Amino acid sequence: MKCQYCGKKTVGSAVYCCAYCREKGEARERFGRKTRVPFAVMLVLAAVAAVAGVALIAAGKADNGFLFLSGGFALAGIGMLAFPRSGRSANALCQVGGTLLFALAVAVFLLWR
Ligand SMILES: [Zn+2]
Incomplete structure (x- = not known):
């Protein structure tokens, strides 16, 4: 083991x-058990925001779309960094994924500006 x-x-x-x-x-x-629900809620909200962003971009409203997309990525990233999972590999995945998502959020936000 x-x-x-x-x-x-x-x-x-x-x-x-x-x-x-x-x-x-x-x-x-x-901590992982306690934060399972807020973690899931944050990921769902992030997914909804990202989907809304993509839909807005597809509808030609790129400015608002990028803002939503950026918000969704940031929310998912913060959620993954703030609520680490209990397993070692899952936790490492969260740290890397959260950092990447947050960097992506910043990149999309700069695109929006
Ligand atoms: Zn040890």
């Missing part, structure tokens, strides 16, 4: 490699 928190090899089938990782990992798991 690999430590759920730091990724180091653990002894036998232990989920965490040491007491420190167990404490940190379990705290993150609790």
Whole structure:
């Protein structure tokens, strides 16, 4: 097994490699459970905003479209960064994805300007 928190090899089938990782990992798991609903809500809102943005651009209202698209990306990015997932790989994905989405939001926002 690999430590759920730091990724180091653990002894036998232990989920965490040491007491420190167990404490940190379990705290993150609790946080992940608690933030599951706001996380999902934020992603849904972000998706709605992004779809609205694409629809506006398609309808020829590019200015408002880019604003919505940018807002949607930013919301998804912030959601992923603010509510880390409990799993190590899911968490890493959230960090990278959130950063990318936020950078994309800034790029689209500059396009809007
Ligand atoms: Zn560890």
